[in-house]
Amino acid sequence: MLETITPMKAEARDALLESTRKNEPEKRGRKASKEVRQLQLIEATIDSLAKRGYSETTMADVADGAGLSRGIVNFHFESKEKLLVATLQYMADEYAAHWRAALTKAGDDPARQLQALVAADFDRSICNKRKLAAWCAFWGEAKSRPTYQALCGARDAAYQNVFIDLCATLKQSGGYAFEPQVMALALCALLEGLWLRLMMGTEDTTRETALQSANEFLSAAFPRHYPWASGPKTA
Template sequence: MRAGTAGKASMKAAERVSGEGEKRGRKASKETRRQQLIEATIDSLAKRGYSETTLADVADGAGLSRGIVNFHFESKENLLVATLQYMAEEYADHWGGALERVGPSAASRLWALVQADFDRRICTKRKLAAWCAFWGEAKSRPTYQALCGARDVKYQETVIQLCAELKAEGGYSYAPEPMAISLCALLEGLWLRLMMGDGTTREKALEAAIEFVVNIFPRHLTRQGPAAP
């Protein structure tokens, strides 16, 4: 009897483990499909633009049925909001991680921010084109502004703080906030140049950004990186 009871208990335990594994598998599959659809949306935005992107295009691009798209997002607007949220979070995590990996000096942190904007993982033609598609719609869609607004503010505040620290250390004559806005505008403008395909490459864009910061912060930065203390 004890052996039989032990056998039943073992079978129940195995069933529980199997059930939990199936649940994890279903969850992973759901997350994987959502990510496939988001990536396909980015591809479609880059290829067709905002207004021409349809749920059918996204489904075909992801290699999934149109019913799957409806199941996960219900509407084109929900899918686009999820895609923008994913891209905004990816970008924020990217530059935030770049800051975490460097030392505490303002020069190192500013250098890391500039480098991060032209990293191959974040600065691709398809992602830049998708960003441009969303930017074109942001003015008339408060939801899009809200998704990116707080992160944009945090980024700009970070740059302002770094400019203030560098001014205090180097005795520069600029005002920190206008200088930070100028730097942010330069980086955004270089992204637009890359998206327009006017011959500007990612390497050239990074070189231009470096040239700007080297001339603004000559006591802290060189073309090779932060100056030695």
């Protein structure tokens, strides 16, 4: 049902960025393509989720945030519910694309791949207050909404399976004793937990310290592959 939204992401996003860069007054009447409008509204939704939280995010907020009129959301999306699902879908797609790209770029060495995946989780592009807050807003509602629950597995089975495979490979080459599935679960949980803490915004946790903790975990779990055992500054 939402298949009409996710495609042409790149082009629409570029157009959106361009228009906001130019800061066009956006007069009246028709001005942008359907895809751009939808992205614009989705971005405004993320803004609102981050600023006001899920329960306080209203259609008016989104419309105002996008600088458009009140009825516009029900035109591009049928309902508030569908807007939110589309937003979550958008973030999930973005997240998946991001870690897949990082994995590809890491080459063939499993140890490098694993480290790249972990590092990718803390890239500015996806790991920032705004996005984290939006994710957490959806997490908070996921239990009682099957649709959200399914999509919140953006860090989904596929993602976790990559970790399981990598753990299994490293176990062989390093002669470790752990169970790959168990270790992979720990890793995934650690990453999510760090996200959660980042989002909560306790001062002592920053993107850097979070990544440092994750790397500490890697070197503890795979000492033969990450032997930089916590020297003063382990980049």
